Amino acid sequence: MNTKRTIEIIVSPIGEVSIDAVGFKGADCQKATAFLEEALGVVGNKTKKPEFHQVAQKNHHQTLGG
Amino acid sequence: MLMSHFTTIKTQIKDIEALKSACAELNLPVLEKAQARGYYENKTRGDFVIKLKGPYDIAVQKQPDGTFGLTADLWNGHVEQEVGPNYGKLLQLYAVHKAMKEARKKGHLVSRHNKPTGEIKLVIQA
Numbered sequence: 001m002n003t004k005r006t007i008e009i010i011v012s013p014i015g016e017v018s019i020d021a022v023g024f025k026g027a028d029c030q031k032a033t034a035f036l037e038e039a040l041g042v043v044g045n046k047t048k049k050p051e052f053h054q055v056a057q058k059n060h061h062q063t064l065g066g
Numbered sequence: 067m068l069m070s071h072f073t074t075i076k077t078q079i080k081d082i083e084a085l086k087s088a089c090a091e092l093n094l095p096v097l098e099k100a101q102a103r104g105y106y107e108n109k110t111r112g113d114f115v116i117k118l119k120g121p122y123d124i125a126v127q128k129q130p131d132g133t134f135g136l137t138a139d140l141w142n143g144h145v146e147q148e149v150g151p152n153y154g155k156l157l158q159l160y161a162v163h164k165a166m167k168e169a170r171k172k173g174h175l176v177s178r179h180n181k182p183t184g185e186i187k188l189v190i191q192a
Contacts, residue, residue, distance in 0.1 A: 006187075006192060007169075008187065009181070009186065013154055014150070014152065014158070015077040016077065017161050018073070018075075019075065030116070036168060039165070040161055041075050041078035042078055
C-alpha cells in the first residue's frame, strides 16, 4: 500500500502551532514530527486519531509514550 | 491501520537566525548588543534588538534555558500595532521560518500557504 505521507502545519496569528501527520503507520507518525516539535517549542497536547483523548492535569507529571 | 496524530505547540524562540528571517519578512532590522527604545528615555540593553518603525523597540534576551525572551515597552499599543498582541505576528513568522528550515534540512519539500484568516499553513512531503 502506498499512501502519500504529509505533515501539515498550521501556525495561528498568535504563534500557536498545530502539527498533523497524515498517512504514517503507528510509531512512524511520532518519529516524523518529533523534529518539528523539538525545534518549535513546548508541546501542549497530543491527540491520537481516531478518538483518543488526554486530560492534562496540573501538577501531574506525564510521560508521553509513542 | 493508518493513524494520524495531532499536536499543538506553544512556540518558543530558540533559533536567532530564524527570528532574523521573520523580522526580515516584516522589514524590521535586527541589531546585535544594542539599546531598545522605551517610553521617555527608558532604554533596555538587549542581546539583540528588533528595531521597530514606531517609537519603541523589542529587546531579545537569551534566557538561562537557552530560549530567547522578548521584552518591550507596551505603552500605548505602539509595539502591538507592529507585531500583534503578545508579539503574535513575530512568533507566527518565527515558527513558519523555523519549521521550513528544519524540514528542508531533512530534505523534505515544503510549500507555504498564507490563508485569508491570517493563519499560515505549511505542507511538508515526508
